[in-house]
Amino acid sequence: MTRAERAHWRFTWHQRLARNVRPSTASPVTLTLHGLPATFAHGYGFAFLDTA
Structure with a gap:
C-alpha cells in the first residue's frame, strides 16, 4: 500500500x-487527588473530604 493510499x-x-x-449532556468531570494536604486543598478552594 502506498503512502497516499494509507493517508486516505x-x-x-x-x-x-x-x-x-x-x-453537553454528559455529567461533570470529577477528579480525585490523593495525598494533598488539607491546607493546600482549602487554600485553592478544592472540595475536601475527610476520611475515616
Missing part, C-alpha cells in the same frame, strides 16, 4: 477533535 484512511485533526468531543 487517516482522520484529519478536525475529524479527530469532532470524534472526541464531550457531549
Whole structure:
C-alpha cells in the first residue's frame, strides 16, 4: 500500500477533535487527588473530604 493510499484512511485533526468531543449532556468531570494536604486543598478552594 502506498503512502497516499494509507493517508486516505487517516482522520484529519478536525475529524479527530469532532470524534472526541464531550457531549453537553454528559455529567461533570470529577477528579480525585490523593495525598494533598488539607491546607493546600482549602487554600485553592478544592472540595475536601475527610476520611475515616
